[in-house]
Amino acid sequence: MLKSVILQSIRYRWLVLFLIIAVSALGVWNFQRLPIDATPDITNVQVQINTEAEGFSPLEAEQRLTFPVETALSGIPGLSYTRSISRYGLSQVTVVFEDGTDIYFARQLVNERLQGVRDQLPGGITPEMGPIATGLGEIFMYTLEIEPGAMRDDGLAWTAEDLRTLQDWVIRPQLLRTPGVVEVNSIGGYVRQYHVTPHPDRLAAYGLTLTDVVESLLANNSSTGAGYVEHNGEQLLIRSSGQAGAIADLEAAVITNRDGQPVLVRDVADVILGEEMRTGAATENGEEVVLATVFMLMGENSRQVAQNVAIRLQEASLSLPPGVTATAIYNRTELVDRTIETVEKNLMEGALLVIVVLFLLLGNVRAAILTALVIPISMLMTITGMVENRVSGNLMSLGALDFGLIVDGAVIIVENCLRRLGQAQHRLGRILTRDERFQETADAAAEVIRPSLFGVLIITLVYIPIFTLTGVEGKMFHPMAFTVVFALTSAMILSLTFVPAAVAMIVSGKVEEKPNLVMRGAAGFYAPVLSLALRLRWAVVALAIVLVSLAGWSASRMGSEFIPQLDEGDIALHALRIPGTSLGQALEMQSLLERRIREFPQVERVVSKMGTADVATDPMPPSVADTFILLRPREEWPDPRLPREELVNQLSAAVHELPGNRYEFTQPIEMRFNELLSGVRADVAVKVFGDDLDTLLEVGQRIENLLERVDGAQDISIEQATGLPMMQIEPRREALARYGLTMEDVQSVIRTSLAGTRAGQIFEGDRRFDVIVRLPEPLRENVSRLERLNIPLPDNGEGRTEFIPLRELADIELTIGPNQISRENGKRRIVVTANVRGRDLGSFISEVQELVRNEAAIPPGYWVQYGGTFEQLISAANRLSLVVPLVLVLIFGLLLALFRSVGDAAIVFSGVPLALTGGVAALLLRDLPLSISAGVGFIALSGVAVLNGVVLLTFIRSLMDDGKPLDTAIREGALTRLRPVLMTALVASLGFVPMAFNIGPGAEVQRPLATVVIGGIISSTILTLIVLPALFRIVRGFANRRRKSPEGNQT
Secondary structure, three states, rough: HHHHHHHHHHHHHHHHHHHHHHHHHHHHHHHHHHHHOOOOOOOOOOEEEEEEEOOOOOOHHHHHHHHHHHHOOOOOOOOOEEEEEEOOOEEEEEEEEEOOOOOHHHHHHHHHHHHHHHOOOOOOOEEEOOOOOOEEEEEEEEEEEEEHHHHOOOOOOOOOHHHHHHHHHHHHHHHHOOOOEEEEEOOOOEEEEEEEEEEEEHEEEHOOOHHHHHHHHHHHHOOOOEEEEEEOEEEEEEEEOOOOOHHHHHHOOOEEEOOEEEEEEHEEEEEEEEEOOOOEEEEEOOOOEEEEEEEEEEEHHHHHHHHHHHHHHHHHHHOOOHHHHHEEEEEEHHHHHHHHHHHHHHHHHHHHHHHHHHHHHHHHHHHHHHHHHHHHHHHHHHHHHHHHOOEEEEEEHHHHOOOOHHHHHHHHHHHHHHHHHHHHHHOOOOOOHHHHHHHHHHHHHHHHHHHHHHHHHHHOOOOHHHHOOOOHHHHHHHHHHHHHHHHHHHHHHHHHHHHHHHHHOOOOOOOOOOOOOHHHHHHHHHHHHHHHHHHHHHHHHHHHHHHHHHHHHHHHOOOEOOOOOOOOOEEEEEEEOOOOOOOHHHHHHHHHHHHHOOOOOOOOEEEEEEEEEEEEEEOOOOEEEEEEEEEHHHHOOOOOOOOOOOOOHHHHHHOOOOOOOOOEEEEHHHHHHHHHHHHOOOOEEEEEEOOOOHHHHHHHHHHHHOOOOOEEEEEEOOOOOEEEEEEEEEEHHHHEEEEEOOOOHHHHHHHHHOOOOEEEEEEEEEEEEEEEEEHHHHHHHHHHHHHOEEOOOOOOOOOOEEEEEHHHEEEEEEEEEEEEEEEEEOOOEEEEEEEOOOOOOOHHHHHHHHHHHHHHHOOOOOOEEEEEOOOOOOOHHHHHHHHHHHHHHOOOOOOOOOOOOHHHHHHHHOOOOOHHHHHHHHHHHHOOOOOHHHHHHHEEEEEOOOOOOHHHHHHHHHHEEEEOOOOHHHHHHHOOOHHHHHHHHHHHOOOOHHHHHOOOOHHHHHHHHHHHHHHHHHHHEEEEEEEEHHHHHHHHHHHHHHHHHHHHHOO
């Protein structure tokens, strides 16, 4: 059947050529549509629920908001787990669904459950779902800054409030219209408000309360319609416009009448332009700015959306007044482009090396070009497959492509065709006719097509285990397996159709039948080595067994990690201060920190956000700051070869000189990656579960001390669960009863005086700003005057309101309470985190687990779990340990089907452990730990190793079938197939050389894979050419002796 396909391909060669051109054109068109990203989006399907409740302590937020929401969501279809944070004034519940759940279906389910729980929540509080974005959806950041010396039109300096107003009403609305953008989240500056600030002494003089002022403003700031009247055939709409439009309108609002005289708002209060009580701020290079983060809609192409946002931001900037600029500070496109540039460079260099090897070893320029053509054609076919199956081009999907593997099948066919055509010309003593050439090409291709296809099929098969990975590791490596399998399948189809047809068309004229200089030299060296190996065959096999055992022993003692860190080019610094640090104090400390970091010549700019943004996607207290250290291009560094690790160490040493801060160093995407996996931002998380917060804290502190003893542990910190200073006002119930007051009477005065109460809005065109009633700022900030706050007593019937100081009704004290309460699956937990530097993750975790088990003294009813990327390492390793043996059995079955001999199949199969020897040795030489990337390399390697064995053994067997003696067949077969074996090995390993030694962005992830394949192919080729003939000689020698022995007995 295969031969008939080859014959038909040669017969209808122009049709084959036309179809190849058509498929290539389709690939070029699809290349324009291929989504590009840095890494696959590994985000789980999650829905965030944020509930804001001003004034709720963390304990109250947990009890009255978090717990009811968590309870309502339990048992929801497809639920994987929940985690939550309860902070001052905020509850955030994150619901994680099983992979494959549609995000819109998940949000619909959550919304239905939230409708049912609203009755159980305090009045006026509504839970809201976060944006439809993934955890890696923060694709773009920009700042609004004031140019030095810039002034407003009125001659005054620009303020942070002006910047925030421009962001909210000029820039943000335009960016939200960008396709693929789901949210633009702002932080920093001040939201403009109109503040009405009553003076307590004036209110008391008129006998008025704060509530009177609020009601007066609401009553004097509205418009109404009164239907219409018909007049002279016209319909006149009737409107009464009473909307306040300026400060003067608010000042003129009437509160009451006293002795026939109106009491206006301006008589008892000042009306000013004020600022909201903000929950977060942003800085750049030590100066306060407005920072906005653009979130991408889930499922969109991050590179395309980020590019569109950058264009839209430039357009929106034209609307800004002179002196104010919008500057992009983080653009995911830059990382994507840098990473893809590395991948492109590796692929181009790999392809070039492969083509050079083909030229050198084939010795025929036309044949080499033809073989090399398989590379771009199969690549274009693969791109079409990626587009149709929605696989993006990224570090993982394109990073494992080795053009050497892709052309392996074509190399074997072309090499055999050249050999056979040369022999036929030599035999006939003339150039072949067209029909003779076509027939010889078909025979030559058919001779090796079975082992060639079997070899490629085996390489394809070994990638199947990767498809069984689930969760994060599945999302990470599925694209890689898909592209490799698709590329190999494409190459297989081309080897069967295009390659024989093209050889028959192109390789005309005289074909050089003698090997070229390179091959003659290789054969001259190999022949005596082969003879020696066959003579000392037992020693050779014993040595191979020793090497395999040694490699197995070494591998069991190597370190391990999930995947190597991708160098993103920027650094993220998590700065933590004492809980309760005010926003103003945090800003001062942050400015000092940024100015210190800016002293490093490698740093281009430092941008920070502290506290919580408008949309609480990432709620933090003011005492915590996310600092992004954006680095210059390496060529601008004083020492471009300075390792990133060393720069981080220098930065760490510099910032630790500043008092009052603790730090955690990571990278922007890595930080989010870790947070997605385990809800924390570090490599390793030790989670302690239990009920009592104090006990959790004690256990956590013991574990924190233990972690400090572990080598490689950096940035160790315990969750800031306590230490929040609070001023507690406890009304005395008997005092309230004596004066006829309720709790609400007292609390409403406290709330309006300090936090403020909303009393309508002022409209300025499209813009709208809240009117807030609260005490003047000097009175609000004077804690000692709080006890003298006037509480109005019930009406005594005389028309004037009497007041009593707050100290007569309540106890006021300063207390320290919980800072935040974290929960997971409905249980309280506290987390100790650490980053790992200068050591592999696997051994680090083993040591930590051992220490915690023996020395942490976990009380009954409390337990410890571990989180972080190592969970994925264990999960992937467990899954692969089940599936890989099955695939190896399947490969053995295929070899059995090809050779129909258990002995011969076992001989070829022995190439797998022999190949792994070189892979392990290469990792040890380069001091790289075992990782899933390296594991994928071992998987690819086992396929290549088997391919070489199949090519060699098939030919030796065919020579024996022709009647040649065993030793002659082995020698002649090994020397004849030396060229294809060397070519497949060289092209496969050289295709990975650029990956192994490149230092560009993303190279860290590809390096272990390439190192394993190169080392393994070198060892596999040497062992295939030496050990396999020796092993075959031993096995066949035994079989021949056993066959002869019954014959001797019979005679």
